[in-house]
Amino acid sequence: MKRTVTVTVLNQSGVLNRITGLFTKRQFNIESITVGPTETEGISKMTVIVHVEDERVAEQVLKQLNKQVDVLKVTDITDQAVVSRELALIKVLTTPQTRAEINVIIEPFRATIIDVARDSVTIQVVGNFEKIEAMIELLRPYGIKELSRTGQTALTRGSQKQVTDLKQYSILK
């Protein structure tokens, strides 16, 4: 199962190493990790997407992170209403014929072209994981030359009402 965990840490040297080392030692599988400063100086926040076997391991991830002296707060936000975003830069091969097509494809994703060369364009897209995956799939036939993704970062929503990010279940299936 996939869990999204945010970790608030003191921005000490080596703290990223401490966290990733802990994941290695305990065999927790990281899918993505992002880190950056927060609104408070000296405090950073990480967003970790981690794959775990079951609830017990998920609980261990939180508890082991909490044991770290430089860790101030650990929250599993998987089951909360969150906004999560990731940025991707995608360099796609182009010919004069395909350039217009690509423009049309990326438009609904609200992606932008940020670099143009004779035989390629570089596209920037921001969104949640699924959106970026979807756009990449559409661009793949044209030939993706290079791809770089930041990994997801996330915040819980200001109000924790039922929101569309959560899966909908129906008795009609």
Place this chain on the structure above:
Amino acid sequence: MNAKVKTKAKPLTQAMSGADLFIEALKKEEVEVVFGYPGGAVLPLYDALYRNPIRHILARHEQAAIHAAEGYARVSGKPGVVIATSGPGATNLVTGITDAMMDSLPLVVFTGQVATGVIGTDAFQEADVIGITMPITKHNYQVRDLKEMPRIIREAFHIATTGRPGPVLIDIPKDIATTLGEDPAFVTEVNLPGYQPNTAPNVLQVKKLADAVAQAKKPLILAGAGVIHAHASEQLLSFAEEMNIPVVNTLLGLGSFPSDHPLFLGMGGMHGTYTANMAMYEADLLINIGARFDDRLTGNLQHFAPEATVAHIDIDPAEIGKNVDTHIPIVADAKEALEKLLETDLVAPDANEWRIQLKESQKEFPLWHSEEEEGISPQRLTKMIHDITNGEAIVTTDVGQHQMWTAQYYGFNRPNRWVTSGGLGTMGFGFPAAIGAQIAHPEDTVVAIAGDAGFQMTLQELGLVAELNLPVKIIIYNNQALGMVRQWQEAFYEERYSQSLIPCQPDFVKLAQAYGIKGYSVTTEEEAESVLNETLNSREPVLIDCRIKPKEKVCPMIAPGKGLHEMIGVKP
């Protein structure tokens, strides 16, 4: 009146070097002894130590220095302090640091480092000690600015000794130690927002436990080393006696409950007693106090305490639910939790039948060993050591057969007398640990029980014992083999004794004599008894090479992967 002018207090603004600050900080922490080994990067620290002495124990190898510090910490309850130089000095500590981490021993370890200007250039004797020790310490620091030194040292001692104890390492670059700093502000308070160990139990959970106790038909207490760390033996005894609940110890928990008590069922786990393991298998309420459900205790988790409501008191929340599903979690210091429990309206469970069942089982399945007369039986030897020392000695071991025989047969009645490498299972641990224990308790009898193979891993410390004339008693259970490896090869590898037999051995007696230590070699139990009687309560070091029966095995046993109820070798 005396007209003497009052001497002025030393001005705080006096310039101090990093090394002086270091010594000053150790004194503020009331450190009485440090274990270490000098080298290039710690020359400034050792120079400060020369000018401003704190007792320093010069081991002959850094690994022995840290094991000695572990032994010291284990029996004294105070943090063990270690100094080693950069590079090889620091890497030689790695086993000891890991050992202390696994067995929750408070250590503060200082390592030298190359000067800040050359860190990262692969300088002479440089090693990334912070990176290396990150996963094996409770926390570690590198001092990058002299001003931070007092705070870091204060925090290190605080972190090492509070909550679940553990090793903390401080890496001090050489230039930081020589820099002069003004006005060192020694902090007394620590401010660690990310480190707030909880010691007080949740009252509701305690109530839940009390209710479970009242309803239990087959209650059982499992007491681990957490009881010893929390100084909660008295409370454990009161609770067990008032509720009349039988007690099982973990390997490291031995001594937390008197072994001669009628409620004591012995050690549980791989080489535990049959009754202790069957009690865990059949219990309907298992109260774990300060044990971490280690795999050597639980055996196959599927068959561990299948019928039981599990209550778990632990200072470390991450241990609760890690291996065994827990119904009543109590994150707390064992002493505070037991005190709170004793304050509640406890109703003793109706468990008479259960106790009778266990008593009968104890009678039917006691620990047993070969009664063959020839050669020295290691089990009878251990009982002999117990009798001659009145069960009052501090006993240390490595890992393996001799460790299990000692755990099974020595019979510990008080806490802090048993020093062994439990979690990491470190060969070569026991002898240096005995040195540290003897330094903590110079008047007490300290017995280092070692295997012939493990002893050869740290035997260079005979030099230290001779130098300080420490009355450590080294008893080698010599079966000319890696006994436990041999036993497993016999049981699970069709007697293919791959690299486990060591027929070529030094003459241990002459070896001891080379260091000026009395040595004896004994081949019969009569000889052993006479030598032990003569030497165990003496005030000088002694080495006794005991030729035990080479093929003796540790029984009974839960084979790897098997459950508690599948013990083998339960009866002769």
